[in-house]
Amino acid sequence: MALNNLKIVYFNIGTIGRAESIRLLLEDAGIEYQYESIERTEWIPFKEKLISEGHPAGCLPYIVLDDKMYFGSTPILRFLCKKLGQYKGSNDDEEQFVDACADFADDFWNSYLKLLWNPTDVALKEDYEKNDGIKHLSRMERFYGTNEGPYVLGTEISYADFMVYHALDDQKRTQNLKNYPNLAKFIETFSVRPNIAKYLTIAPPKIE
Ligand SMILES: N[C@@H](CCC(=O)N[C@@H](CS)C(=O)NCC(=O)O)C(=O)O
Numbered sequence: 360m361a362l363n364n365l366k367i368v369y370f371n372i373g374t375i376g377r378a379e380s381i382r383l384l385l386e387d388a389g390i391e392y393q394y395e396s397i398e399r400t401e402w403i404p405f406k407e408k409l410i411s412e413g414h415p416a417g418c419l420p421y422i423v424l425d426d427k428m429y430f431g432s433t434p435i436l437r438f439l440c441k442k443l444g445q446y447k448g449s450n451d452d453e454e455q456f457v458d459a460c461a462d463f464a465d466d467f468w469n470s471y472l473k474l475l476w477n478p479t480d481v482a483l484k485e486d487y488e489k490n491d492g493i494k495h496l497s498r499m500e501r502f503y504g505t506n507e508g509p510y511v512l513g514t515e516i517s518y519a520d521f522m523v524y525h526a527l528d529d530q531k532r533t534q535n536l537k538n539y540p541n542l543a544k545f546i547e548t549f550s551v552r553p554n555i556a557k558y559l560t561i562a563p564p565k566i567e
Contacts, residue, residue, distance in 0.1 A: 362390050362424060362442055369420040371396035375475070375529055375565040377432040377468075378420035380521040386558040387521070388443055433461055436518040444516045446554060453512055460502050460511045460519035467495035468526040475529070478567060496532075496539055499523060503541035511550035516552075524549050529565070 365385070369378035385392050397405055397419065408418040412487050416430035424442075429435055431443055437458075440447040448454040470491045503523075506513035510520050527546065537542040549555060 362429070362439070364422040364425050365390065366393040366395055367420060368395045368397065368423065370402070371398050374525075374561040376420075379528075380518075380525045381420060381422065381432060381435055381439070383521040383555065383558070384439060384446060384518060384527060387516070387552060387554050388439075389514075389554055390443075396562075403478060409525070433465060433522070436461070436521070440518050441460075444518065445465070448512055448515075448517055453517075457512060457517040457519045460499075460517075461522050462483040463495075463498055463502070464519060464522035464526050467499060468529065470495055470527070471530050475567065480497050495516075496542070499526075500539045503545050508541055509544045512546075516549075520549060 367378055367381055367385075370376060371408050374382075379463070382392075382394070385387050413419075414428060416432065418430070420432055420435070421430045422439075423427050425431075429438055437447070448457045471487070474480070474484055474487055502511055503509075505511070510516045524533070524546065525543075527536075527542065532551070533546045536546065550559065
């Protein structure tokens, strides 16, 4: 299905943050979109306007499709999967597995958020690497071993894969997975998908 007049709205922070999995999925699907970047200095009045216009989430990212706005990064991914008729698994069990992987990928990304907010806190980083980081990486490694990879469903890519790639990329872990062979195999396969490989050469830098 063609998706016309699609726009992603997010902060001007490059590939870091919650909009990037949406962008990766659209790139992979070859869907054209506009990307509107909001400066942090513009945010408070922007947020107030969103809320006053009746958008209860009052946060970013959101997408605009045919003049309607949709909020929530993971719900947006699921919405796009339905519109595209792909990336979500092909039966109830597969869909549940993909949704579960996506949910845990979100936990993984959220657990790293404290480091994004405190990039110079060495003790926090050490603690993350010994505890939460290992917990989430090991869980993801088990997910990617379930169907023998390279993707979480096996040979079919799904929206959860974009989230897992992005969680690893924001943590600068994509090239540092020697103890996680299933994840390493996933990254290797994902990164050479033709549209993804093309996008990765022009993706904006992360602004932390
Ligand atoms: N669960 C939401 C969380 C959205 C969220 O917290 N967005 C942050 C940026 S990543 C935001 O807009 N923060 C500013 C605010 O809430 O005022 C999602 O995944 O989209």
